[in-house]
Amino acid sequence: MDTRKVYEPVIVTAPRPGEPTVTVHNKHLSDGLGGYELRWAVTLDGEPVESGALPAPSAPPGGRAAVAVPCHRPAEPVPGAEYLLTVTAVLRENTSWARAGHTVTTGQFALGWDAPPPAAPAPRTLAPLTLTETAGTVGVSGRDVDVVVDRATGRLDSYRYRGRLLLSGAPGVPAGPVSVAAAQPLPGEVVVEVSAPPARAGAPRTATVLTVRDDGELVLRHPVPDGAPPPAAVLSLPPQYEHAEWYGRDARGLLGRHRGCQGAMTDVRWLALTDAEGRGLTVRGAPHTTLPGAQARRLRPSPRAAAEERAPRAETRLTVRADTYRLLPLL
Structure with a gap:
């Protein structure tokens, strides 16, 4: 307070x-x-x-x-x-x-003036997606969207929309062995589920469910037991997406639009990470919900680490705390 x-x-x-x-x-x-x-x-x-x-x-x-x-x-x-x-x-x-x-x-x-949100396009009205499975990857491609999931780690290796790389990494599951299964319930939608056995007897199964739509929307869901806190998922973006704007609560508890990321953000309605031209990625909670918390930061390799070839690549990392959230291209 x-x-x-x-x-x-x-x-x-x-x-x-x-x-x-x-x-x-x-x-x-x-x-x-x-x-x-x-x-x-x-x-x-x-x-x-x-x-x-x-x-x-x-x-x-x-x-x-x-x-x-x-x-x-x-x-x-x-x-x-x-x-x-x-x-x-x-x-x-x-x-x-x-x-x-x-x-x-x-x-x-x-004020209570809110109107119901517009319904998302039904998957059956979207253009068909192509699901390609190999020994090493699961690929989903369509008219504008292209997603690759690594079978060994369960991580989302890349997410491109209209040829532009928007994500260079997203969480799979914390530990292996990993199981990756893909299904296409409708032509315009593919669901990829990454799961791992419980870490210990009696613990819940660890899973991440990724839904890909031809309109470019990705939905990430991390099922958690009732009453459990949402997990912290780290998304990796190319380094040019370092300009943050978000709509959520400030230190006084007031809702408003903010630029930049100083520390953790709470009760976030949406968050946009863009390049200098305003193109990038928007993260939103599931319909009618908010993101309990998020944090973005830019990573830059130190000169010493770079000289020793052990530096992490330059990137923007977004940590999201929510059991379900949506990723949408902003172009």
Whole structure:
């Protein structure tokens, strides 16, 4: 918890979820709220679409007052998007301890304007995929997508879309012996399951299930027992995909769009890793879910290690903590 929340002189809450009306609580012992201004913004998946400012309401010390925020519900909400109302109380004038505009509290609330996400194309409507199995690999190729899985390790060796390498490695299972099985339930979809026996008696079987679709979407699933934490999977990307943008919670617990990766990211709706031209890969949770956690970092071989030919290749590594997540090309 952010320590600042404990000492906030003003608190903003939403008594009726889904409605653009907030309650402002005055925690001062002797002052009113005349020294504050309320600034509000409506965001669509983290992007501001409407904003404004209001005078703070009249509320005695220890009291509270309701404020109706004059935002407007769209006639046709964007399918699958998340609409949030963020209300911030700031100082109206300079004081002895902070300048005008200083934030004293922020509240964020779901507006309930969400529309169901668009349905994914049915696999039977996609172009057929070709499944090629050899002694060493399992290959899946189509009009635009090309995926190779190594039989010995169970790792996804490469994922290309329209000829562009997007992944140079993805997790198989932690230890062997590894079993790789592929099936094609529909022409436009191939499912590859990588599994290994339990590490010890009574332990669950370790498995990774990869679903490849002709539209370029990959779904990675790591089945875990009920109540078990999601595993940490490390994805390797070519080094040029080092520009990160993500939509998730910051250190204050507020949802928003962020650039760069400083430490772990939590409650991530989506994360994009791109090159300088904006092309790359998007990672999302399974439908209607988020990624509990993620972390991206750029690896560069040290000069000494490179001279000794023992350096790891330069790459971008993304660690994802989720039992199911989707990879989509961003071109």
